[in-house]
Amino acid sequence: MGRLNSPEELERFRSEILSQRDVRQPLITVCGGTGCHASGCHQVVDAFRKVMEQHAQGNGVGLRVTGCHGFCERGPLVVIHPQKVFYQKVKPEDAAAIFEKTVLKGELLEHLLYDHPATGEKIGKEEEVPFYKKQMRIIFGNNGSIDPQRIEDYLAVGGYRALAKALFLMKPQEIINEVKKAKLRGRGGGGFPAGVKWEQCRNAPGEIKYVVCNADEGDPGAYMDRSLLEGNPHSVLEGMIIGAYAIGSHEGYVYVRNEYPLAVENIGIAIRQARDLGLLGRNILGSGFDFDVKVSRGGGAFVCGESTALMASIEGNVGEPRAKHIHTVISGLWERPTNLNNVETWANVPVIIDRGADWYTQIGTEESKGTKIFSLVGKVNNTGLVEVPMGITLREIVYDIGGGIPGGKKLKAVQTGGPSGGCIPESLMDLPVDFDRLTEVGSMMGSGGMIVMDESTCMVDVAKYFMNFLKDESCGKCTSCREGTKRMHELLTDITEGRGTLEHIDLLEELGWVTAEASLCALGGTAPNPVLSTIRYFRDEYKEHILNKRCPAKVCRALLKYRILSEVCTMCGRCAKACPSGAISGKVKTKKQEGIPFKIDQEKCIKCGMCFEACKFKAIEVE
Amino acid sequence: MISFMMDGQPVEGKEGGNLLEVALDAGIEIPHLCYHESVKPYGACRLCLVEVFRNGRSRMTTACTYPVQNGIEVHTGTEKVLRARRMIMELILAMCPGDKKIQQMAQEMGIEEVRFKKEEKDCILCGLCARVCDEVVGAHAIQFASRGDRREVTPPFGEEAKNCIACGACVLVCPVDVIGMKEEGDERTIVRWKRTLKMKQCKVCGNYFAPWFQVEKFREKAGLPKDFFDVCYSCRG
Numbered sequence: 109m110g111r112l113n114s115p116e117e118l119e120r121f122r123s124e125i126l127s128q129r130d131v132r133q134p135l136i137t138v139c140g141g142t143g144c145h146a147s148g149c150h151q152v153v154d155a156f157r158k159v160m161e162q163h164a165q166g167n168g169v170g171l172r173v174t175g176c177h178g179f180c181e182r183g184p185l186v187v188i189h190p191q192k193v194f195y196q197k198v199k200p201e202d203a204a205a206i207f208e209k210t211v212l213k214g215e216l217l218e219h220l221l222y223d224h225p226a227t228g229e230k231i232g233k234e235e236e237v238p239f240y241k242k243q244m245r246i247i248f249g250n251n252g253s254i255d256p257q258r259i260e261d262y263l264a265v266g267g268y269r270a271l272a273k274a275l276f277l278m279k280p281q282e283i284i285n286e287v288k289k290a291k292l293r294g295r296g297g298g299g300f301p302a303g304v305k306w307e308q309c310r311n312a313p314g315e316i317k318y319v320v321c322n323a324d325e326g327d328p329g330a331y332m333d334r335s336l337l338e339g340n341p342h343s344v345l346e347g348m349i350i351g352a353y354a355i356g357s358h359e360g361y362v363y364v365r366n367e368y369p370l371a372v373e374n375i376g377i378a379i380r381q382a383r384d385l386g387l388l389g390r391n392i393l394g395s396g397f398d399f400d401v402k403v404s405r406g407g408g409a410f411v412c413g414e415s416t417a418l419m420a421s422i423e424g425n426v427g428e429p430r431a432k433h434i435h436t437v438i439s440g441l442w443e444r445p446t447n448l449n450n451v452e453t454w455a456n457v458p459v460i461i462d463r464g465a466d467w468y469t470q471i472g473t474e475e476s477k478g479t480k481i482f483s484l485v486g487k488v489n490n491t492g493l494v495e496v497p498m499g500i501t502l503r504e505i506v507y508d509i510g511g512g513i514p515g516g517k518k519l520k521a522v523q524t525g526g527p528s529g530g531c532i533p534e535s536l537m538d539l540p541v542d543f544d545r546l547t548e549v550g551s552m553m554g555s556g557g558m559i560v561m562d563e564s565t566c567m568v569d570v571a572k573y574f575m576n577f578l579k580d581e582s583c584g585k586c587t588s589c590r591e592g593t594k595r596m597h598e599l600l601t602d603i604t605e606g607r608g609t610l611e612h613i614d615l616l617e618e619l620g621w622v623t624a625e626a627s628l629c630a631l632g633g634t635a636p637n638p639v640l641s642t643i644r645y646f647r648d649e650y651k652e653h654i655l656n657k658r659c660p661a662k663v664c665r666a667l668l669k670y671r672i673l674s675e676v677c678t679m680c681g682r683c684a685k686a687c688p689s690g691a692i693s694g695k696v697k698t699k700k701q702e703g704i705p706f707k708i709d710q711e712k713c714i715k716c717g718m719c720f721e722a723c724k725f726k727a728i729e730v731e
Numbered sequence: 732m733i734s735f736m737m738d739g740q741p742v743e744g745k746e747g748g749n750l751l752e753v754a755l756d757a758g759i760e761i762p763h764l765c766y767h768e769s770v771k772p773y774g775a776c777r778l779c780l781v782e783v784f785r786n787g788r789s790r791m792t793t794a795c796t797y798p799v800q801n802g803i804e805v806h807t808g809t810e811k812v813l814r815a816r817r818m819i820m821e822l823i824l825a826m827c828p829g830d831k832k833i834q835q836m837a838q839e840m841g842i843e844e845v846r847f848k849k850e851e852k853d854c855i856l857c858g859l860c861a862r863v864c865d866e867v868v869g870a871h872a873i874q875f876a877s878r879g880d881r882r883e884v885t886p887p888f889g890e891e892a893k894n895c896i897a898c899g900a901c902v903l904v905c906p907v908d909v910i911g912m913k914e915e916g917d918e919r920t921i922v923r924w925k926r927t928l929k930m931k932q933c934k935v936c937g938n939y940f941a942p943w944f945q946v947e948k949f950r951e952k953a954g955l956p957k958d959f960f961d962v963c964y965s966c967r968g
Contacts, residue, residue: 411878588777598847
């Protein structure tokens with residue numbers, strides 16, 4: 109296919125693609141997202157290929173490796189169309205049976221179906237799985253039906269229709285008005301109204317303007333931008349082209365971390381394919397509008413997700429933030445007006461233009477419209493990526509979608525917003541999730557990390573973990589952030605190791621205040637959140653560590669005390685063998701000799717927990 | 732000129748200027764470590780915090796990086812500002828408890844004890860040395876390396892600073908005097924950057940007065956005649 113020179117040619121090409129596709133024809137889709145990749149989806153794909161090559165009817169069946177479906181916990185995922193049969197935890201050896209029984213005969217393979225966690229009932233279709241039921245997948249939904257390396261698949265689901273509409277039926281200001289009306293807010297964490305930003309950039313003086321896509325997602329455990337860029341790169345690209353047209357920019361950058369190799373590869377392929385079809389580059393769709401995109405690969409510094417540090421990095425400088433008293437929409441990349449939005453924000457744009465702001469604003473709360481993709485991880489049954497309407501409660505996300513807490517344990521807190529977000533306690537689980545509510549309770553939306561914690565999580569330890577991350581990832585420029593995060597980590601370490609005093613809590617609060625107030629960028633501005641929010645909601649747990657030298661969750665090793673219950677001890681001696689510090693003494697009982705119950709010398713014990721794990725008789729108690 | 736209020740007094744600053752220079756000109760004392768008039772403001776030490784009221788909203792910001800603007804109201808000594816500055820000073824003192832200048836500044840700000848574990852660093856990471864080397868000298872011999880609490884100023888790979896011309900500008904601007912320069916015979920050494928260079932001898936008095944690299948670089952940069960540096964500064968008359 110050559111260049112498309114008009115919207116009519118685009119539609120003709122789309123009809124051509126659709127006419128070659130028969131939705132009634134069997135199609136096997138295998139999730140090729142990062143999670144399924146890790147659990148071996150490519151061996152499954154190879155197995156399907158082999159089976160289909162050898163089978164007489166193999167030719168009539170399609171096989172497609174798609175983007176991430178989100179239910180990573182249960183990968184590799186396979187969906188058989190047209191019936192939409194949903195198989196989870198598929199192994200290469202299942203390929204033959206799936207092909208012969210399900211694809212050809214329409215029979216279900218019981219052992220690959222998902223069991224309803226409450227009723228134990230087998231669920232046959234993807235949309236009936238509780239994990240998907242309460243989601244609203246307007247941005248992420250196409251991931252599961254397209255091969256991200258084929259632009260035809262994106263066109264088949266209506267791709268680039270919004271671009272044609274924007275270029276030929278709307279004026280730049282109308283596009284901006286539509287985005288403003290949709291109340292689209294930046295999904296990277298700031299929540300700044302995208303339309304307002306676009307307008308400021310459009311009105312900024314200067315011929316050369318840039319648009320940038322921030323794909324430097326760096327939160328531990330968060331991977332929604334990664335999966336979107338890997339799974340549906342054209343949706344991000346289309347959003348950028350529409351934005352560039354509205355702003356009056358002809359050059360854009362996708363800043364993506366090199367640790368996301370598949371995202372780098374797929375966006376690169378998407379750019380080339382869009383260029384070849386005349387959807388990117390000179391004279392897009394014959395409209396006279398020029399815009400092209402370059403990929404800039406980042407070295408993986410967390411701080412480069414901060415807009416000014418990211419721009420410095422694209423320029424080839426050290427990724428260090430600078431003061432934004434003159435906003436980046438006036439003077440950003442190479443001191444030109446620059447509009448930066450993150451992956452998910454850009455992916456929202458085609459949806460808004462295509463379906464209109466009136467439709468879009470029906471979703472969400474008063475000030476936060478649309479959906480948000482969260483990376484639901486931690487102590488929750490259904491780990492994965494979930495897209496939910498703004499305003500859904502944390503409880504619905506954790507219990508209805510996430511399937512609750514494993515092992516019958518109690519929910520303790522949910523940490524939102526990545527490493528510099530806050531911990532929201534169980535008592536606030538009915539909080540509607542949107543930008544402003546999360547900020548009110550001392551956390552933030554961030555880019556969408558959501559870590560579920562149960563009763564076996566120590567909140568002081570959690571704060572210490574995040575502070576350790578931040579003290580390493582702070583760029584180190586501002587004294588308040590570099591020294592503040594380091595000292596907060598030091599104080600938290602003291603508390604978890606039994607050296608804490610009540611003054612430690614006061615000092616943490618004071619340091620937290622200074623780090624947030626005195627630092628230049630949002631990294632320092634939000635860095636104390638994990639500390640301040642855990643002190644706010646779990647002060648008693650801090651006090652327990654300090655006053656009674658006890659860790660209620662039994663996590664902080666230095667505060668634990670291991671003891672052998674002599675009445676339970678079978679005198680087998682496994683604990684003594686496992687002990688690396690020779691702290692356990694006793695005498696093994698055999699047929700020939702009487703034993704002596706084993707004992708731990710507290711002076712020598714290094715609290716490693718090896719004995720606890722070695723004991724088969726639950727004779728070792730942790731205090 | 733741009734006019735605004737600072738601590739209740741009307742002040743003026745030139746377009747493109749910053750709050751700190753206006754304050755210093757007006758005789759208002761604001762502690763600072765990473766600011767120097769010969770290089771661009773950087774905002775690393777965070778000591779020069781002030782509170783700026785603009786459009787009915789207040790925010791704390793570093794005076795050195797905040798551009799002068801008509802109609803703003805700046806307060807350099809509010810309770811909030813002093814509280815933050817004191818903590819930052821304490822953090823710096825905990826990092827470099829041996830620095831005389833830091834000790835003195837901390838004392839002036841009323842810090843009597845350090846509530847953190849004392850470290851034994853000497854450099855306060857203000858970056859003035861690297862910025863002077865970049866912006867004024869143009870030698871680009873040293874730079875910041877690493878992130879977070881591992882951050883340091885260093886020549887490439889921590890080896891001898893091969894681009895260093897031993898001009899000593901970094902030694903001069905360092906607020907805590909930890910770079911070190913010594914001259915022995917016909918050699919000058921910049922101690923911290925492990926750089927030793929031969930010096931040029933004055934044709935008149937016979938003294939060694941500046942490293943060869945330095946005089947050549949300056950001569951080229953200023954377009955001076957070849958024999959300009961044959962005679963030292965004192966003998967030039």
